[in-house]
Amino acid sequence: MSDNKQRNPNSIYQVVYHERRNYLQNITSSLLLITIIVVTISCVRNNVPAEFYLKSDLEFLTKDNKYFVAYNDSSSSFSGGLYQTTLRHKSGIHSAFSTPKSAFILSTEIAEVYRDSYVDIEVWKQGENAHLVCVLPETKDYFSTSEVVETDTSGWQKLHLTFYLPPVKEYYQLKFYVWNSGKDTVYYDDVSLKVIKNKPFPEYSLPAFYVELDTSAMMSLMETRIKAFKAGILQSSEDGDWVEGFVFADNMDMKAKLRLKGDWLDHLHGSKWSYRVKLKKEFSWNRMKVFSLQNPMARLGVNEWFLHQLMMSEGLLTTRYGFIPMTLNGRNMGLYAWEEHFVKQLVESQNRREGPILRFLENALWDTRVLDDKKMMNNKKTPVFQAAAIEPFASGKIAEDSGMFQQYLIAQNLMYQYKNRLAKASDIFNVEMMAKYFAMADVFLARHSIIWHNQRFYYNPVLCKLEPIAYDCYSDIGLEDQEKNSIWGFQHQDLTQPDEFIMIHELFNDTVFSKSYIHYLTKYSNVDFLDSVFSHYQPKTDYYDSLIKREYPEERFFKSNVLVNAQKIRDLMPAFEKQVNEMKMENRKWKNNPVQNQKYDSVLPAFFAPNLVLAYKQKVAGDSCLLKVKSFFPDKIIVLGVGKTSKKLREIVVPVPDLNGSCNGIPAETSFYVNNEKTNYLFFSITSSDEVFSIEINPWPEPNGAMSPYQELISTFPFPDTSIISKVNGNKVYVKGGKNTIDHPIQIPAGYVVNFEPGTTLDFIKKANFISYSPIIMRGTPDAPVVITSSDFTANGFAVLQAEGRSQVEYARFENLNTLNYKGWVLTGAVTFYESDVDIKHSVVYRNQCEDGLNIIRSQFLTEDVTFDYTWGDAFDSDFSNGLVLNCKFTNLGNDAIDFSGSTITIQNVTIDKASDKGISGGEMSHLTVINNTIKGCNIGIASKDLSVVDVTDTKILDCNYGLVLLQKKPEYGPGTLYFNQSTIQNPQTEMLIEVGSMVIKDGTEISGSVKEASNLFY
Structure with a gap:
């Protein structure tokens, strides 16, 4: 969810809710005056049932002519009878009018509306500047809309306001009215007010997803829900608040664990709650193990589904997403959206190797939301961005798997570089995927997904780089308003962007990224491209749209909005492209860094402390480990000790370390040794509270932005390396002929073609490796093959990665090779082709010393007359590829x-x-x-x-x-x-x-x- 969920006045789903959830932050004096005026002219309804419906066509008045009578309930009425008129009408022969002098009419007051209810209000109007308003005086919530949702043939326009009353108090007082804020007369007709306690859901004939929970589990979820409403937000951990249950789908009965999910409380409205579902080990559904079930409109209905499909078709990682009816304990719950969670099946299902998935931890951000809701922040600031730790999903598995652990250490440093703008985008990310991500966010009005704490990244272990995982593209508020900045890159000119976008600026300092971004922005905003994709997905889009509309009539597909926005992008593109080509943005410095110049709170409530203190295992030596503790909390921190669990302190730290309060976002730090066996949680207190806090200790060192193995190789061993390269002629690279001994890594950048002469022998020793990002041409002969060998059996492999153009290998011999294993960057093949098409003919792979002799990934290939002999592991391993294996021989193999x-x-x-x-x-x-x-x-x-x-x-x-x-x-x-x-x-x-x-x-x-x-x- 966005941390800046401001209502867009041009949104198709606009409902002005001046407080995002439970409390009104700022009610201006004019609004207070409006409420006072309306109270004096309202009709009060007492002793109302839990559900009721009031409707008036403004035809009938009370005896004193002051009020309009609800024709379905004569005990209820609406103010403004003196303004009845026959000049205009939608139904019957009467309507009501308001002028600037009589701006507030049709008011009514309900003394007691039950909690956990939905309120739905409608009125038809003719005229401008009309507002449909409802106030809850006791909680100071204020709801309003001026958006027209329907227009009839006579020019009458409907205003529709709906909201939810949370379960934080037993009853609510409700005041409703219409307000003319303009200078002209407005006419109103056919007003209705409906309160629904048990919202009905449409029945669907589709196969459903069934959830069965026992009474204990339901009570536990209810308790969690009530706590969330009282706190103002739902904060769930991956380890806590789970209940046991059963789910049934596709003729399968499956054991599962469930918990409530979501941040904003709209995920918990009424009886339609959002859930995270984790299936037990032996089960899966839709080829998923962990997924969410949530209200479709939390992500703007069919729009989220459409963009996920398009992203997948473009090779961009995203969560699998769909819709299904759901039943809870036998009760129909209507249509739900299901969404895959961030586990290994996400990347594997999209043709990637398993690797860590990372995010910025956002708990402190939601603490500020709680204070904002309770009007306690006074517009002060908290260093939530600086304190946002980098965290993996499935942290327990990563801590236990040495290979994944090493991958995560690299990945977290890459994210640290991104957060702190320490390296170029093209050195941190798979830049093509990052460019696609931002281009799609621009064209399809999905910038909600690029807000810092909505970003998710996959560490690609083959490339040693991060790839974005796009999700949470839209929110229930509506489409992002990009009218003034349809191209995000142009915002780079404004050096005072908000904190949440601060790290994004550096992306556009890298011309490699900017040019790729322009390429995909041009592609995705193209009229023919848009016509093609909208046409391709229209049958399913229309189908899902019709399903969602049965429950949410306001659902609307955003095609027209995208087409308008794409035109704006096309209009702006020449100027933006000129700016990038002239390199006006490259390596610009920020004149005003919003993060560094911010003034932060010097006092915060105690409950902030656990999310502003971080602890890391910096080093483990035998039974002891060095802990590092960082505090962004403004009060002094007193470290008490450590423990195996969060409930019991096992080892007291002596002498007691303490940390002075953080100042202006700069953390206080300390380090000390403890017994490693007892060190899973850190216990501490603060001077302003007697409470003892415990936080989980990260079982890895703090990230520091250290260079990745890839970055280290390209910076330490620059191109061209004259020990192996004889000449570079334009885009052609020529490897030295004859026999060459190489004792250091060789890197060939993209944009070339690498040529090997017949009879060339490269002997890689002392763990040397060969990595090319350009295609290779090996034209050996039967009598003079190209030989890639390692006389000391230590060579760190021969790899071609993301080469544009097809490699050709003929009469070559790859022997005695190990695989790349450089400071945590580990491949599996002695010879590797990744996203690099290749033909290999009349060649030999012999006596490799690693998991795979030949490993081809995400590529098209031909292997013809290739001999694989005496391999330690698999001879030929290929993942996510298309190819031919013809006339090959495999002998004496250690595995497959x-x-x-x-x-x-x-x-x-x-x-x-x-x-x-x-x-x-x-x-x-x-x-x-x-x-x-x-x-x-x-x-x-x-x-x-x-x-x-x-x-x-x-x-x-x-x-x-x-x-x-x-x-x-x-x-x-x-x-x-x-x-x-x-x-x-x-x-x-x-x-x-x-x-x-x-x-x-x-x-x-x-x-x-x-x-x-x-x-x-x-x-």
């Missing part, structure tokens, strides 16, 4: 011969001899076509798992322990399928091992699986 995941591959005329595990393996929705192959002496001949389809024809499987194995390895996938036509299995120990749900179709005959939990036999 061919292991393909998420790929579409044809394997033909291949010989596999002696693979310690699988001959051919298809996983994670792969589609393999296997023709005329021989597989001999393997543990498993062919495996199909996790929704893969393997189509085998004219293939022999000889002397394998298992001929065919089909199973489901990961719960978020499903069973495997294998077609076995005109093929044979000879001399197996087990011909076919097929798990329940999987299937072999042998020459047209279906063979269903009968083995339960087959994956336990192999993994």
Whole structure:
């Protein structure tokens, strides 16, 4: 959610709510005067039922002619009877009018409206500057709208105001009226006021998502909800407030944990609450393990779904998103939006390798919201941005996995660089994805997603860079108003932007980013592109729009808004592009840094302390560890000790460290040693309170912005390196011919073509590596191959990453290589091609010393007449790729011969001899076509798992322990399928091992699986 949720007066969903949730921050003296006036002319309704409906067509008056009678309830009335007129009318023959001198009419007062109720008010009007207003005097909430939601053929316009009464008190007093704020006469007709206690939801004929919770679980959620309303906001931890339950969907009964989710309290209105759902280990739904269920209008209905689909089609990471009816304990709850959470399935389902997902922790921000709501801040400031710790999702898993831990250390320093503007965008991010992210936010009015605490990042372990994960594109407030700045990059000219955008400015100091941003801004704002995508998604957009409108009639797809905004972008683009091309923005310094020049609170309530104090394990040595504590709290901090849990202090720190109060956003710091075995939580107090606080200690060092391994390599070993490069001619790079010994890393930047002569030998020693961001051309010959070797077996691999243009490798030999393993940047292949198309012919991969001999990821490839021999692990591993494997040989392999995941591959005329595990393996929705192959002496001949389809024809499987194995390895996938036509299995120990749900179709005959939990036999 945005931390600056201001109502946009031009929004299609505008409802002016001068206080964002429970309390009015600033009611001007004029509004107070209005309320006083209205009280004196209101009709008061007492002893009302929990639900009621008042409606008047302004035809009938009380005997004294002062009030309009509600025709469905003669005991209720609206003021302004003296202003009845026949000059205009929508229905009947009468209406009411107001002038500047009689600005407030049609008022009514309800003395007692039950809590947890919805109030819905409508009036039709002719004239300008009319406002529909409702005041809750006791809580000082003020609601108003002047937005027209409907116009009839006679020119009458409808105003519609709806709001919710939270469960913080038993009853509310309600005062309603219309207000003419202009200079002309306004006419009104057909006024109605409805109070709904139990809001009904439409029934849908679609398959639903069922949630079943016992009484204890429901009571726990209710208690959490009431606490949230009393606090003014819902703050949930990933570890707390969960309840056990069952969910049912797609004919599956699943055990789950649930908790309430959301920050703003609109997620908890009425009975339609938002939930985070975490399925137990063996279950998944829609190939997700953790996801949210929430009100569709919390993200502006179908608009969020549309943009997520478009982002995915453009290769930009985003959460999977959709709609489904929900039932809670047998009660229909209407339509919900479901959204994937930030776990590994998110990136894996979008063809990325698992890596840490990070965010800026925002708890202190929500503390300020609580104070704002309670009118306690007095417009002072709190260093929430500076104190926002960098935090991973699934922190427990990261702390326990040494590989993920190292990846996270790199990732958090990259985020620290971003936050503090310490490096160029192109050195921190996969710049193409970052440019797409910002361009889409501009064109599709989705800047809500780029507010600092809404940003999420995936650490790409192959590139050693961050990628954005776009989500939370819209809020319930409506579309962002970008009328004055349709191109975000132009805001770079304003050096006094708000704090929440401060780190974004530095992106546009990098011309590499700005030019990529311009490219995608041009693409996405193009008329033909927009026509194409709107047309492509229209059937589903219309369908979901119709479903949502049944419950939320105000739902509207934003196509027209986007088209208008795109035109503005096209108009501004030449000037912006000229500015970037002239490099007027590169390396600009900020004249006025809003963060550094801000004046902060010198006094804060005690409850701020836990979210303004941070603790890190800086160093672990044996049984002890060095803790670092930072405080952004203005009061003095007294460290008491540490403990294994948040409930009990186990070790007292002596002498007692203390920290003086933070001053103007500059933290106080201290460090000390403690016993590592007892150090999960830090206990401390503050001088202004007797309360003892506990916070979780981050089990990693504090980020300091240290260079990433990628950044270190490109800065330490610049291009061109004359020890290996003979010349550079335009965009052509020539590697030295003959034999060369390389004892340091080699980096080739993007924008070139790297040429190797026949007979070239590169001997990489002392952990040297070769990384090229440009395509390579190796044209060896049978008598003079290109040889990439390592005489001391330490070479850190040969990698081609994100090269534009297809690499060509002929008559090459890759031998004795290990993989890249440089200060936490670790790949798996001795030879790696990532997002780099390649043809490899007549070549050899021999005696590699790492997990994969050849690893091709997110690429198109051809491997023809390639020999893989004596590999330590897998010979050929490909992920998320398309390709051909033709006439290749695999012998003496330490693990799999061919292991393909998420790929579409044809394997033909291949010989596999002696693979310690699988001959051919298809996983994670792969589609393999296997023709005329021989597989001999393997543990498993062919495996199909996790929704893969393997189509085998004219293939022999000889002397394998298992001929065919089909199973489901990961719960978020499903069973495997294998077609076995005109093929044979000879001399197996087990011909076919097929798990329940999987299937072999042998020459047209279906063979269903009968083995339960087959994956336990192999993994």
